[in-house]
Amino acid sequence: ASSVEQLRKDGNELFKCGDYEGALAAYTQALDLGATPQDQAILHRNRAACHLKLEDYSKAETEASKAIDKDGGDVKALYRRSQALEKLGRLDQAVLDLQRCVSLEPKNRVFQEALRSIGGQIQEKVRYMSSTDAKVEQMFQILLDPQEKGTEKKQKASQNLVVLAREEAGAEKIFRNNGVQLLQRLLDTGEADLMLAALRTLVGICSEHQSRTVATLSVLGTRRVVSVLGVENQAVSLAACHLLQVMFDALKEGVRKGFRGKEGAIMVDPTRELKVLISNLLELLTEAGVSGQGRDNALSLLIKVVPRKSLKDPDNSLTLWVIDQGLKKILAVGGSVPEPPGELEVTANSRMSASILLSKLFDDLKCDAERENFHRLCENYIRRARRRLRCRAQPGSWFEDHGLAGKLRAIQTVSCLLQGPCDAGNRALELSGVMESVIALCASEREEEQLVAVEALIHAAGKAKRASFITANGVSLLKDLYKRSEKDSIRIRALVGLCKLGSAGGTDFSMKQFAEGSTLKLAKQCRKRPSWSCPSEERSVLFAVASALVNCTNSYDYEEPDPKMVELAKYAKQHVPEQHPKEQLVAVEALIHAAGKAKRASFITANGVSLLKDLYKRSEKDSIRIRALVGLCKLGSAGGTDFSMKQLFEGSTLKLAKQCRKWLCNDQIDAGTRRWAVEGLAYLTFDADVKEEFVEDEAALKALFQLSQSEERSVLFAVASALVNCTNSYDYEEPDPKMVELAKYAKQHVPEQHPKDKPSFVRARVKKLLAAGVVSAMTCMVKTESPVLTNSCRELLSRVFLALVEEAEDRLWPLGWDVCPPGPPTTTPSPRRVFLALVEEAEDRGTVVAQGGGKALLPLALEGTDVGQTKAAQALAKLTITSNPEMTFPGERVYEVVRPLVSLLHLNCSGLQNFEALMALTNLAGISERLRQKILKEKAVPMIEGYMFEDHELIRRAATECMCNLAMSKEVQDLFEAEGNDRLKLLVLYSGEDDELLRRAAAGGLAMLTSMRPSLCSRIPQVTTHWLEILQALLLSPNQELQHRGAVVVLNMVEASRETAGTLMESEVLEILSVLAKGAEGPVSRAAAACLGKAVEYGLIKPNQDGE
Template identity: 45%
Template sequence: MGEMADPIQFKDEGNKHFQAGEVDKAIECYTKAIKLCTDKKVLAVVYRNRSACFLKKESYTNAASDASKAIDVDAADVKALFRRCQALEKLGKLDMAFKDVQRCSTIEPKNKTFLETLRRLGAEIQAKLKTSFSTDSRVQNMFDILLDEEMDKDKKEMAANNLVVLAREEAGAERIFQNNGVPLLLDLLETGKVEMVLAAIRTFAGMCTGHKARAMAIIHLVGIDKLCSIMAVDNEDIALATCDLFQCINDSLTGGDRRIYGKEEALVLDASKDLKSILMALLEMVASKKVSGHGRDQALNLLTRNVPRKDKKDPDHSKSLFTIDHGLKKILKVCGQIPDLPDQLPMTENTQLIASVLLDKLWDDLRCDPERDNYREVCDEYIKGKFDPNDMDRNIHAINALSGLLQGPFEVGNQLVGRQGIMEMMVALCGSEREVDQMVAVEALIHSSTKMSRASFIITNGVSLLKDIYKKTKNDKIKIRALVGLCKLGSAGGDDYSMRQFAEGSTEKLAKQCRKWLCNSAMDTRTRKWAIEGLAYLTQDADVKDDFVEDDPAMKAMFDLAKSKDKTILYAVACTLVNCTNSYEKKDIMPELVQLAKFSKQHVPEQHPKDKKDFIQKRVKRMLKGGVISALTVMVKADNLLLTDQTKEMLARVFLALADDPKDRGTICAHGGGKALIPLALEGSAIGKVRAAHALAKIAAVSNPEIAFPGERIYEVVRPLVSLLHPERDGVQNYEALLSLTNLAGLNDKLRVKILKEKALPEIEQYMFEDHDHIRQAATECMCNLVTCKEVRGHPSFLRTLSSHTVCVCDKLVTQCNINIVCVFQVQDRYLEDGNDRLKLLVLMCVEDNEKLQRAAAGGLAMLTAAQKKLCTKMTLVTLQWMEILQRLILHDQPQIQHRGLVIVYNMLNSDDNELAKKLMESEILEILTVIGKAMDNPKRQIVIDVARTCLVKAMDLGLIKPFTTPS
């Protein structure tokens, strides 16, 4: 006690000094006490007292620190909490002070000082937030900074970028517009500084988004020509930002306006003239020499996105007809450019292929033969007009334009190639002395030999010429194109082993040379791209596929190129991957039809020995090891029109082939494959979306969905999975979709609600009646997870334990209680409805031979009867064998099934139906419960024993049985 006397004496002396107003002496005494004190409780009091002293001296940081030390010992120390609140308030940390006084008022709810401080701090925080975050003040602050000529560059750039953020909010966009922000943004455009120009363009985009009136005003204030001149500059970021601005304007003017105008509707002008002006301006940009390659790309992108109809049911395709009449020749001019010649239009590596995509979209948007005839005539007229016997540059321009058509609307290009003299001219140009002529002609031959008839012509007339070019030319660019031409002709028979065009071993030699060039990093990307083009053709041969996947450097080189900025490579890479994984569409041929074809001496395609399943699996393993997933994820992210629906479909097929083996699905998830599949499943062709959804189902069925699809992405997975439940999908797709939905439904409330919102419940219910055992089991397991009831207060712990045994396909038990009430009742109400056999089916499934199905059905029934007491009585009416079924469940040798059966018994006893409870206790169920309840404690079966005992206690509470007493 002697040791403790000194600190306590110092504490008491400090208290006297404090009461006397001698704050400095009090602090000195408290400090000495702190150094000597070892009792935590006394130490907390001393710290709290010294905190009060520091408050008096306005040393708020020290006051807050001492109060915190006191709170560390006792979290409910009201005095320390309030003193820290006072200190934090003075330090300007109102939010932290508010939390402290909130805790004080919780501990002492009647303390008027605490309540008054709480109200005052709350009002101050609100006022501060209103001042700090009011749109007017923020916009004005940004304007002040930008208009201040003495402000440094970094602050001005930050202010300009802040305006971009403000413009993305409706209130901010309106305030910028009303405060004469447009002239200020125009001044930023005139600075010529990239950061300032980007900020101004992005701010305009935010202001135009979803607001028709503002979009029209900005068009007239800024000017379409001005915007086009900005997009034309040789800067990729500026061109892309301006393209986004044009897209926002187009969306707003064509109906993307989120605002409801009411009476103001009459004041909004007709936007058709502005839209037409924008279209004309973009068409002018397509063939203008003043436009940079990046600007031309974005102009073509805008035309591709906005001219063809998005929905073919829309009768209005006037924009496409207008574009064909006023811009088709300009697009063909872009296709015909040869970068190696002087006086050509500035272009990027993607420009000509984007132009081909636009040509294809315009062709697809036509509705009748006269319109298509007009399209052909324009193309024919343009190409004919370029042929000139005295000007070789004009001739190769025409041939290159024809290549653009062959890469786009192939039907048009193929028809033009068939014109007399065109093919012969291509072959003749291959023998020209000029290397540029040879390069253009070889490319045209490659594109035109897609049809078997054309390939046959070239095999007959051009193979020797291509071989000569390949052997004699010293220009690698021409050599590799000649090689690709030979590759394409060599693969004209597809994967038909009996239709090889060249001698045995020739295709392997061609492929070896392609791999060699592919690995040559000294070559430019555009030239190496052709090596992949060659492999895309040659990998239809199984020997070539095997050699390619065994060549790690070649595979890595292709994956690296797939990640490059040159997006013209996407299609060739996708084709190669599809070939290597054999994921192309192949219909099953009936053996009887094969025999019939042979008997009638018809050609029957032969499968290569290395195209059998075991070889395919080996190739898939090698590709996964080589990093194919990381390449695919980058390809999917390509925000470019060159990632066409056809390319997306091929990528989806590759993903599906890679996910075939459950052991590989973890690797796919680890490298981001799950996330990459989501956009493929939501956008693209119908077949592509189904393939991607199936791959998602395979991954979600055996993986932890929270890891495979992190964050909010997990909710995007639901819709594609539900689409696989459609009756038109095959059984495997139905089954794996049900497994994956079961996994998702076992995770949380939001996912269950999402599944129900996607209208999956009727489909799942339908599959519970399916004849196929596996599908029926999967549907029942899924339904079991969907009917999980919320935790009910007062229910014993075994019910909470039951809800923790939610079915999970990846063999992990997922604890989930407190399910969203909407989700609960939407599912449960279907079982309460009369006139259906839903409940009867669930009861009868409890005695199926399939234990997994039995467990799922019993679990669903247990959770339904816990949530809806009426179902306990209804269960006895749907089948006469209900008692026998119940007895079989509670006598089952599997503890999980036995557990579920006992929970059903408890729910019946707890159902407020005394007659039902009495019937149960008069049956053999009482004897079974007694035997189970009297069993010795056993960790492996403890849950079962506890539930049985709880049932007996409930029966005693109801007065149905009496406790056993030993006679005296």
Template identity: 40%
Template sequence: MSQDSSTLREEGNNHFKAGDVQQALSCYTKALKISDCQSESAVLYRNRAACYLKLEDHTKAEADATKALDVDQGDVKARFRRAQALQKLGRLDQAFTDAQKCAQLEPKNKAFQDLLRQLGAQIQQKAAQLSSTDSRVQQMFKLLLDSSAPITDRQKAAQNLVVLSREDAGAEQIFRNDGVKLLQNLLDSQQEDLILSALRTLVGLCTGHQSRTMAIVNEVGMDRLCGVMGSAASTVSLSACHLIQVMFEALTEGMKKEIRGKDEAILPGETPAFTLRWGKKVFSQPPTVCMYVCMCIYAVSHRSEYTPHIFGLCKLGSAGGTDFSMKQFAEGSTLKLAKQCRKWLCNEALPLTSRRWAIEGLAYLTLDADVKEDLVEDKKALQAMFELAKSEDKTVLYAVGSTLVNCTNSYDVEKPDPQMVELAKYAKQHVPEEHPKDARSFVEKRVVKLLEAGVVSALVCMVKQESPALTEACRECIARVILALVERQEDRGLVVAQGGGKVSIFFISPEDRGLVVAQGGGKVSIFFISPNNPTIKTTFQSHRQKIIKEKAVPKIEGYMFEDHDMVRAAATECMCNLALSTEVQKCYLATDSDRLKLLVLYSGEDDERLRKAASGTLAMLTGEMPELCTRIPDTTSHWLEIFQALLLGESQDLRHRGAVIVMNLMQADKSLAEKLMESEALEILSVLAKGDDPKQASIQKAAQRCLDLATEYGLIRSNEDGINGKTM
């Protein structure tokens, strides 16, 4: 069956070369129906995508190229064809991303560079068009006038028109382009959403513009407006009333006078001086602070609403953020408030809503390092928080995640420029100060206490919750916490023991493309499948099989192409550990893939962490599969320079990896050994073999083995002094 599909593929290739695209398409389609090999199907999808491009069926071309990339993320031809299809479909940003990745793999390919330039110019042109208000108005009009357009698109267009009408330029363009007539048509429609949007757009057109309001009144007519105002829908009726009020204010602009006599400034009755001073204090604060103080004062006389207003106090107490110098309350008041929140959190007799308010209050208060320290010391409060995260109330997930992010200091912190700090001090401006308990040593202690309390088990339960409350922001919080928990290598065993491995597959799902998510999942996965992990040494192979069974390998390969250095390095490290699996090794045997080329190129990058991961993968693959060695010179013309740079690396790990790779190449093929011995690698290996440092014994052993192989092949000779030299 596989032979039949191969024959059909060859026939399709011949037809394609001859220009008979339809016949080639038919052959590829038939071959796909009978093909049972995944790698062969990927090639067929890639070839069929080329046919669809020729036939200008770009939607099917993009779909086939995507199917090929699902099997092999390093398939540069499939990625290039998908970029071409996306370009024709108008999805320029996605096309540019694919073209950029193609150019990274083959920088000298002229076709890739030309496509990148075309896409760059098209993106700039499109941005200029979309940025112009006139084009945006025209787009909205076109959608609204198209009766065959989906109702959801028309509703979105009407909403966008409301936004544009609030800008001076947008309102003018709508008015000049006969937009009032279009709005009249919307008012006559029977759809409440469109009528509301039309009324709100008219509000934007009339606000503060007398002449435009007069023209709209004359064109629309008061009879029509009064008819809309009598609508049975309350929202429509209120919007119509609001429009008439705005029209009246615009038409009477300049006629109103501010009348305020001295009598109105007198306060009736006796007012204590303390009250006057307190009012001055409150109203000198920002509006948000004023609002929360008023809410809390109101709550004193309404005990049933006490809890949410205390939550308002928590928000007020965190107004200074992580700035140690910005204290909203008197010394110790924030700690008392946090203590009360922890007390409510632990009180199971309280309703679930009150406990939810307590954890949301802690989500704000834990920006204070003193509150963080008290919380991690309170094991009862931690357990109550974890149990709340597992409860039926899914709305607490984000609050729990935010609290843990604050306790682990895994939020983003922008370090100010020292020169700007000095300048601010000189100008007597406020400079934020870091809390002493936010230092690295305190954070590490808090992380250990959270791990001992079982935080990972709670995070696993949060991940398993299939609820709309598990939003992207909530997922990012969980990823940040996991990333902080596995920051220290000695803590990773405890993370895995508590079920951290179950989170790794979740983090590398295709819909979660965030860099924090990818990096967190990568670190967990690297430890989880590492053969040197003493915690799970007996079961690491089953964990690799689990990752392969979940089809996570192509997703990990996708992260190897990311622009973010840390994500790319983490994915490559993960692949290095997966390379011990037979299934992954077979993927690198495929001749129609650039996987091997990517590893060779990454071994020559500047990022040392990436070089270690890529060269380590190469060392394992070339040792397990000698047939890969003969393909390495075909990946890049600079392969000798890359391996020589590894042998000369400053890091002992890089030198060891380089020596093992060279040893594997020489063992696999004599012709490769000849090329290596003709280069500077001979001198480098001779120096490495002479070392007497016990720490570098593994490097010396590998280098000496290379020289012994060269001697066996007759490429060099060993003289009496033990110094190797080339044969004459």
């Protein structure tokens, strides 16, 4: 009692001195000493005062409530709770507390003044709410008054209306006061500011409210709402897009919840309204007079609302309906060409958005019959275009009287399909005459025809064999286009074509498409830039930037081939370029080019390179030359990362890369043209020589990052691919040497790794990318709100982030399973020490955090492909382990990290990922109770318990450490205390294991549990017959930390039960405690002395004559 009183006085003194944190700690310590109920009420009341001073009003209210529970007549506690409630905005509850204060002390003026003050606030609030109707009416009068000339007054009224609509009560007021009809009048004015105010107010009215949404659509008309999307004003179009998104969400939420709105009223089935909205959006795609931005917004909405959110949802009827009703309209946008009069107005991102929508729809199909219907509709669309082109007199022809425009549209549509659902695009290429038309148009003298044809040729070179055909027949055409064209848009595409051909071998060092040095020359051309300019507005470049960075960091999956299969392939001579006679391929593909993808690809590889070279050299249009260059690049990279599978001559890829870098750095051309240079580099960076040159070119990297942050969104994937290649961010497993030898014996091709793709080179490239600001660029890419940021692109970015934070090969995983991490033990489980033994040079992770990498990783870990989410989650785990989570993820963001980390505990993840997730969760669990509750809410405890039985000692130890920190939560303590489980037994047995770090974690958890749950102390002797030997071993351990944990467990058992204490004192534990109590002053000696003192108190032992 004297200690409690002294601590309370110390806290009072600290409070008077302004040290509220110190006072809070003193009061807390006094509470832990077991104060009387009266003292507890005072201490909780004082803690409430501290929290008020620290402006933590929620905790202040909690502490005051605890004091009131102990003493209902404590006026100070009541007053402090009223203060906290007032700050929290709960005025009605604060008034009740003050009224009790006044009734207890009627003459206290402080209470009377506070009651009057809160009463005034309540009256003001009531008065404000009652006058809302009048204010709404007044705001509409100002906005609709044609005589009102004061723009500032109108602007203020519109802002007030929007703010009011964001509150549920305000939105309901506006809706019930004829607000939708008045907002319709604002829309009809045609003034941008008034239309924005009306749209934003409608967002508040419809947000999460199905019945109001249906009523709004009924008043305004679905067609009228959708038509606003197509206006020229970009801000108005975006606001209309946001409104439609909110409407879709409200209607779809109603479908899931049984057609009930917020107010609980039963509604009609909203499926009809959904289909009407989608039908109008599809009509908008091909409607004349619609702005390009409006079409892009319509496509974005369709991408978000039509496909299923999860493939586990069995209902894809909406997707099937859209394919039947609107696939042709989507293809019309994807196949649009800019030049002919009367064509649809599109932006640089429209065709890419159409490709993404087509891809999403195709991926949402469930069976072969549905996919076959998709293919049939696409082929009929393209076939009808070409047929009607030949029979122009046929009535009703889409391409009647348009001459060559029909053929251009057909080829552009094929390109759109190749960029989206590539299976459908490949089948379209097999149609008779399509490939011939592409090659013929590449030699055209008209720029628009060359642009369309070269782009189609680039996209067609997606397969290694097809790339080989283009390498043999299209390189000369691309080179001619690049050298002779006067248009940058043609030249850059020709360059990208060459880059793509040059990278056809990927990272296979033996698969060179071009002569030695060609890819370096191409990359230099892509990087070349005469002068700097302001950042581009092109956003489609982001994907290409990410692709280039992936290549530079080798951030792609790599799976070692089965050596037996490698030797078999060599024996069969299937992977050696010289075994494919180009003459035979040309003859065969001329006859059966539509028969299959592999043969068609071979035809392109064998016959297209010269054509591309000729285009690159002779074309006067830059737009043609750059496409030809990309085609060559794609064919040149057909071998991927296999060093032995080079499609072009040695050095050719370097030449192509040089050309690509030249184009990339040329700020005199538009971003839409320059992004083709990034496409080329995305292919060429499979070649390690190109990666090394690329990361050394600071100007090219800067241009790449600037382009990734521009408005050219279609470049995102290419950027991500290049980054994956540069960082080698692909999975790689070492092959079994015996299998490799067997494969060689069977004369099967064995993929070879480029000497410059070794870890030392990769680490050097990663450091250069970090220094160049790659993290900032990628963070901006992740923030991009565009359909172009697909799940595949997110996966590539996740791989790059993982490569940046990993930055070195693990020395323990997965090969060194028997290695233990070095480092002395600490007071509490420290997974940081374990991790520092696993990776090298982790200090660069600070750069990733400083440039916003932690914030960017969170959305990547929560959305995207399964592989991409796993990679991002693993990168988050590495950051959480090696840095302070509260600094890496400030504020509420730290709670968002828990779910991705828990996902790494699933059995389908690797052992390293499980291990890192456990260490990261251990760090988080040691921070606060709220984080522990978040971990429990994500149902991580069963998985952590499962890993406590893992055979691998590192995983088992990490899981035990994590459980030790989680044991501070009441819910986990309840699990250990529950009858019929062996959780406590496992900790006791682990406390006697040979692994010292595992013993430390288990003994720490045991000490914590026995301290917080004394009932567990009596169960320890019951769980195992070896419990006494285990405790003795802990007490006799040379490790001070183990001794301390053992002494605390013994002390808890002695204090919990006299019977248990007697058992301990009858054993050798008494002698051990006597020796420890006489040792040097410290926590061990104090705990041992406390045990002996308690035994004396029980009368189990007696002090000797010296009083010891």
